[in-house]
Amino acid sequence: MRNHITHFTMMKILLLLLVTSLNIxxxxxxxxxxxxxxxxxxxxxxxxxxxLTIHCWSKDDNLGYHTLKYISYYEWSFCEQAFKGSRFFCDFWWGSKHKFFDAFRSEKHGPSDWQHYWFARKDGIYHSSFNKPAQNGTPIKFYDWE
Incomplete structure (x- = not known):
């Protein structure tokens, strides 16, 4: 009987350690x-x-509106959805100018393309990513302002 209690107590301790380590x-x-x-x-x-005012969202998450002063940034991360895929949209407003675009779309990116940088500039929106770094240190222009 004593071995059974010891074994049961040991299992509870191991389970508690596992749950605690997962939480940490x-x-x-x-x-x-x-x-x-x-x-x-x-x-x-x-x-x-x-x-610059931005608003980014997916079908599952609304990241809200953010106002960015010169040389300030906003960032977020998420786990790619295994079967449904992920897609994030963004609206950028700067004065009377506006641009709506896909900030991330699973169909265009793979596991090696996990870090994305979007740059708002006077002449448009630029992009660089971990997998497709900036050419000669300069991000690639993707969109003009509307």
Whole structure:
């Protein structure tokens, strides 16, 4: 009987340690079990007194509106959805100018393309990513302002 209680107590302790370690791991870093983590950063490079206003969202997450002054940024990360795929949209406003675009779309990116940088500039929206770094240190222009 004593061995049974000891074994049962040991199992409870191991289970408690496992749950505690998972909680610590989860709180210290995002854990994408089946897929990979994607990071997106938006940087305002517009030297102007008017700030850049952004609003980004997916069908599951609304990241809200953010106002970025010159050389400030906003970033977020998410776990790519295994079977449904992920897609994030963004609206950028700068004065009377506006641009709506896909900030991330699973069909265009793979696991090696996990870090994305979007740059708002006076002449448009530029992009660089971990997998497709900036050419000669310069991000690639993707969109003009409307």
């Amino acid at each position: 791991f989860e709180s210290s870093a995002r854990s994408c079990l089946i897929t990979y983590e994607v990071r997106i950063q938006i940087l305002n490079e517009i030297e102007d007194s008017q700030p």
